[in-house]
Amino acid sequence: MAQDASPAAADNSAKNQRDRSGETKTPGDQSNDTAAVQTTAAIRRAVVADNSLSMIAKNVKIITAGDTVTLRGPVKTADEKTRIEQLAQSAASNSKIDNQLEVKDAK
Numbered sequence: 883m884a885q886d887a888s889p890a891a892a893d894n895s896a897k898n899q900r901d902r903s904g905e906t907k908t909p910g911d912q913s914n915d916t917a918a919v920q921t922t923a924a925i926r927r928a929v930v931a932d933n934s935l936s937m938i939a940k941n942v943k944i945i946t947a948g949d950t951v952t953l954r955g956p957v958k959t960a961d962e963k964t965r966i967e968q969l970a971q972s973a974a975s976n977s978k979i980d981n982q983l984e985v986k987d988a989k
Contacts, residue, residue: 906982907945907952918946924973925951932969935962942966942983950978956986 912922925944929935939962942955951974957963963983970979 907947907954907980908943912945913947918948921951921974921977922946925970928969928973929966932965935965938986939966944970946974946977949976950980952980952982954982955984957983958986960985 922944930940936958939957942953945952951970963985967979967981
């Protein structure tokens with residue numbers, strides 16, 4: 883008999899619960915202040931323009947609130963994590979960078 887080869891559904895319950903807890907920054911925490919929006923946009927442009935980054939890395943969350951930029955989401959490698967932080971620091975030189983990027987496990 884042939885077995886169903888469909889992949890198991892992803893279980894993001896723990897991450898979803900963490901995001902609802904209010905202890906982590908989510909895109910809803912993005913400030914509407916003009917400077918914060920411009921900072922986020924500048925970082926996003928830099929990330930998208932960097933051809934060394936994977937599509938996964940180009941889709942990370944960038945949240946600017948006050949003088950802090952929070953980077954969240956998965957990346958493929960530690961090099962991508964470091965590169966995105968460098969791009970963020972360059973684009974937002976007067977901001978603190980809170981790098982919460984997670985290197986996705988290679989399977």
